[in-house]
Amino acid sequence: MNWKTLxxxxxxxxxxxxRVDINVPMNGDLVSDSTRIERIVPTIxxxxxxxxxxxxxxxxxxxxxxxxxxxxxxxxxxxxSEHLDQSVLFTDVDEIEMIxxxxxxxxxxxxxxxxNIRFRSGETSNDPILAKQLAEIGDIYCNDAFSAAHRAHxxxxxxxxxxxxxxxxxxxxxxxxxxxxxxxxxxxxxxxxGGSKVSTKIDLLLNLVKKVDVLVIGGGMANTFLKAKGIxxxxxxxxxxxxxxxxKITNLAIKENCKIILPTDIIVATELKNKTNTKLxxxxxxxxxxxxxxxxxxxxxxxxxxxxxxxxxxxxxxxxAFEFEPFNEATDQIAKFVSELTIKGDLISVAGGGxxxxxxxxxxxxxxxSYISTAGGAFLEWVEGKKLPAIEALRH
Numbered sequence: 148m149n150w151k152t153l154x155x156x157x158x159x160x161x162x163x164x165x166r167v168d169i170n171v172p173m174n175g176d177l178v179s180d181s182t183r184i185e186r187i188v189p190t191i192x193x194x195x196x197x198x199x200x201x202x203x204x205x206x207x208x209x210x211x212x213x214x215x216x217x218x219x220x221x222x223x224x225x226x227x228s229e230h231l232d233q234s235v236l237f238t239d240v241d242e243i244e245m246i247x248x249x250x251x252x253x254x255x256x257x258x259x260x261x262x263n264i265r266f267r268s269g270e271t272s273n274d275p276i277l278a279k280q281l282a283e284i285g286d287i288y289c290n291d292a293f294s295a296a297h298r299a300h301x302x303x304x305x306x307x308x309x310x311x312x313x314x315x316x317x318x319x320x321x322x323x324x325x326x327x328x329x330x331x332x333x334x335x336x337x338x339x340x341g342g343s344k345v346s347t348k349i350d351l352l353l354n355l356v357k358k359v360d361v362l363v364i365g366g367g368m369a370n371t372f373l374k375a376k377g378i379x380x381x382x383x384x385x386x387x388x389x390x391x392x393x394x395k396i397t398n399l400a401i402k403e404n405c406k407i408i409l410p411t412d413i414i415v416a417t418e419l420k421n422k423t424n425t426k427l428x429x430x431x432x433x434x435x436x437x438x439x440x441x442x443x444x445x446x447x448x449x450x451x452x453x454x455x456x457x458x459x460x461x462x463x464x465x466x467x468a469f470e471f472e473p474f475n476e477a478t479d480q481i482a483k484f485v486s487e488l489t490i491k492g493d494l495i496s497v498a499g500g501g502x503x504x505x506x507x508x509x510x511x512x513x514x515x516x517s518y519i520s521t522a523g524g525a526f527l528e529w530v531e532g533k534k535l536p537a538i539e540a541l542r543h
Contacts, residue, residue: 150541151313156287158199162250164285166302168292169205169223178226188230190291190315200253202285203260204302212268220263235260243280250284264302271300278305290537291315294522299536307540324518325529328497333458341366341464345389350531356400361453363408365442365466372409378431383439412443421471441467441474451484462498465506482507486515499526
């Protein structure tokens, strides 16, 4: 890694402007899932233990530069205080000059949370004036928001150029795990990619076929691959406009000696709803009036065999319409299998992006993977091989 960590900077008495992501799901005014808050605790405690003063910046929702109580970070104070085991100060003043004065009055051990950074119109446009104003609030900049690292915003990219900078504990963990998997994977290396649309994962697939030994394709996107092979898919979801790119991916996989696993048997139904009547067919025998909604047991068996022979696995997306029973079964079975191999030490497993965490959490398998990334778009763009602006701004 060519970025600095918190340990490499002298934090004693310094105001550490810390970009975090506490854009958490809510149930009314209560946090319904505190995972993102829990994951920033080590960074904040490390700053305090080094006698630094953490000043937290985060976005929350999409207020589009307008101050709206609905998106105020004030409602997160109780949850933050509980997990940090101390009170958290909060400021919602508009004038940056006033916030600078407030920051200079902080004492060692204090934690200050700024109001939603997206209330400021210059945030998403990466306004250099806002970046300069933010830099005045701190002495050091720490980025612990990997999930926002694909955004070139004032608080993620602009301010990083104006202060001595480093990565936080969560960012460091994310980057080290992803580098370990993608840059120097233990082989054989398998990728399990699902989801509904090929069009949202073209760059991901084009990058992975050059890196992995086996590429498993499931979910609705597999239908487009099957259609490209001339297989009838009944009334299943399919992107006809992507048939050419699917052929390109398939040909590139052959060139790169990457084996693609597609469904060989399928679970079908006439409607997508919980506990509807289902049927099992060979993939070449899908009835015209049915939809493919999950992969069948033979396909699951083939995928398990590929994973068992692997040393490294990366997972993004479900194998079926997992939100509806019983179309979660294949995803659940494979997830449990991956977690078992991971626990034994036979497999390094990393998952993240989109619906992946939800798909794995029903079986608690997400707790057993080597690493689960809470980042969505940033995780995918990193796996796609793209440079993330907030990461590039931290490089030394």
